[in-house]
Amino acid sequence: MSAPGKRSWGARAVLLVPYLWLAAFFLVPFLIVLKISLSQTAIAQPPYTPLFDWSDGWAGLKAFFAALSADNYAMLGSDALYLVAYLKSIEVAAVSTALLLIIGYPMAYGMARAPRGLQPLLVMLVILPFWTSFLIRVYAWINILQRDGLLNDLLLRLHLVDAPVAWLASDTAIYIGVVYSYLPFMVLPLYATLEKMDEQLLEAAADLGCPRWKAFWQVTLPLSLPGVAAGALLCFIPITGEFVIPDLLGGSETQMIGQTLWTEFFSNKDWPVASAIAVALLGLLLVPILVYERLQQRTIEGGR
């Protein structure tokens, strides 16, 4: 609004208030998680040591740092349970993202090629489920997938199976739930790039005798890659830390890392280990998150 340096107090407040809010409630909490991940579990309230005591001054600070240790991380590395959970999370996130691309791309493509007047309606239809509760959408699948649920009922009636299939508590159920919940996140960025594409490029390709599949492969697909990247990251990152879907639809034999964190925190009351899991998960996702932020900055701030 005005040149830097001579901004009014009002303008400064516009920046400072949200800045300080996010610093206090988003950035500082991570430092606390980092600190507690280096602490020891204790039977106390709060359940960890050491606690930093301001009244001890310098000596207290020294004692505090001396008591921090990397034991929790050593445990994460040595106990197969955690490693399996991390690998499982990455596997689920990677496979789901691939499935989402396979299902979402044709859908986004079809939407972008639909008559202009129909497109706002189609976009709204894809967004609407995103506004309804995540929990409800996962729960809806329990109705369908449970042992005496509608899917088994249908399959039995059609004589496709002889006995009810156990759909719930399996990886299949997790994949169905994840793909279902995250489909709008994949379709919308893809649609946004496909819709902006200049169709004259395809006409030119056709005029020059390029078959349609080849034009798709050599023109449409490369041009839609930013949308593919945005959609894939928008799905992959949160799916890796997903809790609700594997908890309600998945089996008990293998856990995803979000469930492990939840169990350590709520059932075992082991806050330091839960914090260490969170830090390790964040480390795993740091590169995808930074790439996503870069993309985001370019799409919004780089002008359109």
Added chain:
Amino acid sequence: MRRLSVFNVVAVALGLAFLYLPIVILVIYSFNASRLVTVWGGWSLHWYRALMSDRAMIDAAWTSLRIAALSASAATGLGTCAAVALTRFGSFRGRLVFSGMVYAPLVMPEVITGLSLLLLFVALGVDRGFWTITIAHTTLIMCFVTVIVQSRLVSFDRSLEEAAMDLGCPPLKTFLTVTLPLIWPAVAAGWMLAFSLSLDDLVIASFTTGPGATTLPIRIYSEVRLGVKPEINAVCTIMIAVVALITIVASLTTKRGALRRERAALGAQV
């Protein structure tokens, strides 16, 4: 060039069917007279009546609505400020950190955000409950508001603002009389999205809640863990109806073109 190909129609139709079928089934079965999911016992409002006498569920719904209204309003204020700062202030010190803090929560796994906020509240020695959930929700959803308002501000004709200021209008007045009326649909859309995100959240609320503050998702989750119940179908149907109503009202009240732009922006960035 723009002709309907069978492939495109089938892809969109199948995709939408996949998105809507489970919800439609859930709504239909909330009116089922039978307690069993697979047995259709005729239409009935039995489960809705049962719900009306479920004190705990109604209290939870009331808590959720209050938290959602408060945090959506706070988040809209904060998010609009953040969007103005990001689009109108050019480069300022700490800009990279700021935009990083705005975009990261959009994809951050909820278990991490929830855990870190809880540990903050414990470190501060705050009693957990209604207000800690409200603060936690505000923090998360203000980032969604920022993105929506920001995309509107970017695509907006700045010469109007410049004209007002050249004629001696102070910045605050310019914002209130020129900018705000023009970005209003985006601000309203941001508030509504924020409201429904807060109403929806289970994970962050579970971490930051305390005694006496049970939100609707926390309540539904604890019931769902015990199995499918027709009452839950009824609660879910009511929630879906509320959200659908909000969306329809939004489409009727805001200008169509403006709303479409917000949706496309949401599609591009959320």
